[in-house]
Amino acid sequence: MNPVSHVRLKNVSKTFTRGRDRSRVVALDDVSLEVAKGEVFGVIGHSGAGKSTLIRLINGLEAPTTGEVWVGDQQITALSEKDRRGVRRDIGMIFQQFNLFRSRTVAGNVAYPLKVAGVGRAERDRRVARLLDFVGLLDRAHDHPEQLSGGQKQRVGIARALANEPSLLLADEATSALDPKTTAEVLTLLGRVNKELGVTILLITHELDVIRTVADRVAVMESGRIAETGTVYDVFANPRSTVAADFVRDALRDRPSPEVLARLRRTHTGRLVTVAVRSRTGLAKTFLAYGVAADLVFGGVSELQERAVGSLTFELTGPDDGIDAALAALRADGVDVTEESD
Amino acid sequence: MDEFLTNLPVFREAIGTTFYIVGISVVVGGLLGLALGLVLYATRPGSLLASRAVFIVVNLLVNIVRPIPFVIFLLALQPVMLATIGTTIGADAVTFGLTLAAAFAVSRIVEQNLVAVEPGVIEAARAAGARPLSILFTVVVPEALGPVILGYTFIFVGVVDMSAQAGLVGGGGLGDYAVTYGSQRYNWPVVYLTVATIIVIVQAGQFLGNFLARRALRR
Incomplete structure (x- = not known):
């Protein structure tokens, strides 16, 4: 990975005062993170975790209460509003509700940032055509946004965000209003934006699927704080925070919930053990060696960044000391084994 | 009816006067109201060019003028009319008062419809690096044009x-004509003919407005 940082947040906090009683709401609490040039960085969190505020700090749509925001070698927080407008032209942004101009055609929407930047008409037309071609909507140039489907609207949004050839793209829940199939199309397009155009992408989402489809690295947010950061595989294969573990369990449904466990208990009298599946575990051989019969009762295995991740729950029957020895052997091999207690 | 036909030139003149009064009031008052509405919208707290002081002053002014019944407003304006257009009677005096009254009414209509523009659209324009004033005229106004x-x-x-x-x-004008040549002479056909004329004028205006709004909204 390219070590040059593109976006850097240093100890950023943001507090809003709301309503008549001027009550304070902490949206971000001492957040620090770094996005490298050319990577796709995902921020995942439940709604209200502070993601939207975070992404708006980067192009200066919001100002932090304390802390520093850097984009490249520019400190956004230290710039005048006029200079911030200049920086914004080098940062594209797409939105959950697309935010297209209803009063303009598809081509007019894409041309807007170019007009703002003072690009001449001929050059504008040329670039608009090229962008619409890139997102596959050249034939819809003269249509109005309301004539498009959600996925097409977001593709126009992406074309508009790329109009001034930005080096950074901010995606604010860009697929949350789309169905799974359209989401996949838009994510593929974002992947192309990153790979073919070399644009750094910072995206925020509440869907793990989005992260695991496009992101290289991820930050997990909860209550205005970053719970953990790392490569997508590291964070979701070995979550250290409860919030990350919750996201994985919700997405993979690989570990039995207390209700499922209670149901399993009624029909299975043996010891229930959940084993995390990562790379090769040598499970079958180990159980066999200690004379333990393993019956698969629950589980799920999926892929993250082309590596296996998930867990399997077994009912183990056999001599108790054999089971203990088998589990100890697995643990000695570095396999994550959890015995389900009641 | 015979009397009406003899008075036809007066009727025509009344129509002309109404067009004069209404035309100038709608165009000039409309433009003034647009400007006032843009100021109200742009300076309100949290808006593009938020300015507490300007907003409070303009908002108060509009709130003071708007509830005054037009007849009283017209009389209260007389000193101002004398100082500006040099008369307090006649079609010009009415046009002066009506222009101002229309401006204040339009300002609220403009403000309301601009406030209703999707905040996300404005955010998209801000994210593109547009200046506030440019956002106002190239995004907010076009987005709100239909309403x-x-x-x-x-x-x-x-x-x-x-x-x-x-x-x-x-x-003068049609209302005056209906009273002096119609009701005061118990000449009901004249009253109803005038009413019909006003209905036609209103319908034509409404039709044109609907047509333009439909085009702006593409519906």
Whole structure:
């Protein structure tokens, strides 16, 4: 990975005062993170975790209460509003509700940032055509946004965000209003934006699927704080925070919930053990060696960044000391084994 | 009816006067109201050019003028009329008052419809690096154009309505004609013919407004 940082947040906090009683709401609490040039960085969190505020700090749509925001070698927080407008032209942004101009055609929407930047008409037309071609909507140039489907609207949004050839793209829940199939199309397009155009992408989402489809690295947010950061595989294969573990369990449904466990208990009298599946575990051989019969009762295995991740729950029957020895052997091999207690 | 035919030139002149009063009031008042509405919208807290002081002053001004009944407003304006257009009677005096009254009414219509523009669209323009004033004219106004046109149509009907009170200060026009040549002479056909004429004018305005709004909204 390219070590040059593109976006850097240093100890950023943001507090809003709301309503008549001027009550304070902490949206971000001492957040620090770094996005490298050319990577796709995902921020995942439940709604209200502070993601939207975070992404708006980067192009200066919001100002932090304390802390520093850097984009490249520019400190956004230290710039005048006029200079911030200049920086914004080098940062594209797409939105959950697309935010297209209803009063303009598809081509007019894409041309807007170019007009703002003072690009001449001929050059504008040329670039608009090229962008619409890139997102596959050249034939819809003269249509109005309301004539498009959600996925097409977001593709126009992406074309508009790329109009001034930005080096950074901010995606604010860009697929949350789309169905799974359209989401996949838009994510593929974002992947192309990153790979073919070399644009750094910072995206925020509440869907793990989005992260695991496009992101290289991820930050997990909860209550205005970053719970953990790392490569997508590291964070979701070995979550250290409860919030990350919750996201994985919700997405993979690989570990039995207390209700499922209670149901399993009624029909299975043996010891229930959940084993995390990562790379090769040598499970079958180990159980066999200690004379333990393993019956698969629950589980799920999926892929993250082309590596296996998930867990399997077994009912183990056999001599108790054999089971203990088998589990100890697995643990000695570095396999994550959890015995389900009641 | 015979009497009406003899008075036909007067009737024609009344129509002309109504067009004069309404036309100038709607165009000039409409433009003034647009400017005032843009100021109200842009300076309100959290808006593009938020300015507490300007917003409070303009908002208060509009709130003070708007509830005054037009007849009283017209009389109260007389010193101002004397100082500016040099007369307090006639069609020009009525037009002066109606222009101001229309401006204040339009300002609220404009403000309301601009406030209703999707905040996300404004955010998209900000994210593109656009200046506040440019966002106001190239994004906010075009996005609100359909409803604003319908609002103007509504004001047009109100202006035609208020123009009927012009006779009070010798302003002439259709309302004045219906009273002097119609009801005061118990000549009901004249009254109804005038009413029909006003209905046609209002319908034509409404039709044009709907047509333009439909085009702006592409519906």
